[in-house]
Amino acid sequence: MLNAAEGDVASQPMCPQHPEREAVRTCERCGRYACAACEGDEGRCRECARLSALEVPDSRARARRATVTQYVSGGTSLLGLxxxxxxxPELKGEPQEVAASGVVLLGFIVSITAQVCLLMWVHRVVRQLAALGADLGMTPARAVWMWLIPVINWWKPYHVMRDIAERLGGVPFVAALPLQLWWGVNVVGRILERAEGKLLDGKLGGVDSTTTEVVSLLSSVCSVAVAFLCVQLIKELQTRLNQRREGLFEPEAPVVQDEAAAA
Ligand SMILES: [Zn+2]
Ligand SMILES: [Zn+2]
Structure with missing residues (x-):
């Protein structure tokens, strides 16, 4: 149970860390007695909570990979543009078709790679947050699925990123991030991309080629913007997470000896 009461401990043993304090519970992991100051999350003592948080591998490498692939993805969209x-317009006939399909294929491969790297990072971050006692209310795999399930993936990824930001830095941190801009541009870009596909397939009749070109252009602009906004989000969130983890390596803060006087 999360917050076991004093009933957990039968004959009021004392805390091994603070011999003057009564233990309020025993740790579910190591079995040691813990006083109120030594009590950690989820029935564990603080030391065990700290150790299990450090057992989850770091997400820095994945953040770097996600950042680089987003840059490449944005850069490729820019080249496509x-x-x-x-x-x-300069090419004619077959070279034009070959070049155009080459650009499309390259863009596709690059954006899939960037998406995979982003989701690997999200998976690790959600796992780390859970270990740090800042659970997102969903498993890392479920968080990743929010990007992949049709219909849901129009708004849920935004919620996942917002929740991650909120766990890391609270409401002011969320407000300072370009989260809404990132997701807004993402949604507009996806709509334009679909419209572009339909226009190119000729499913939307009676539209001149200039409209198709403008839609294609705007869609590419959105892809570039989304990639660079995404990089900014990854960097900001990872920095906060690093700070959280670095806090785990620091020695425990000295416990206030005289709580009665303070109260
Ligand atoms: Zn313990
Ligand atoms: Zn203690």
Missing amino acids: LFNLLLY
Whole structure:
């Protein structure tokens, strides 16, 4: 149970860390007595809570990978944009088609890779938060599924990122992040991408090629913006998480000896 009462301990043993204090519970992991100051999360003593948080591997490497692949993805979208604007109109016939499908294929591979790296990072971050006692209310796998399940993936990934930010830095931190902008541009970009697909397939009749070009252009602009906003979010969230974890390596804060006087 989370907050066991004094009834847990039969004959009022004392805390091994603070011999002058009565133990309020025994740790479920190591079995040692813990006073109110030594009590950690989820029935464990603080030391065990600290150790189990450190057992979860670091997410820095995954954050770096996610950042790099987002940069590459944004850069590729930018190149695609320049290609459509400058090179595509110059080419004719087969070279034009080959170049265009090459650009599309490259963009696809790069964006899938960036997405996989982002989700691997999200998975690790959610796992770390749970170990730090800042549970997101969902398993890491479930958080990842929010990006993959159709319909739900139009709004749930935003909630996951917002919840991560809130656990790490509270409401002011959430407000300072470009979360809404990131997700807003993401949604607009996806709508444009679908419209572009339909226009190119000729499913939306009576539309001239200029409209298709404008939609394609705006869609690429959105992809570039989303990638760079995503990098910013990953960096900010990972920095906060690093600070949290570094706190675990620091020696425990001295316990106030005389609580009665303070009260
Ligand atoms: Zn323990
Ligand atoms: Zn104690």
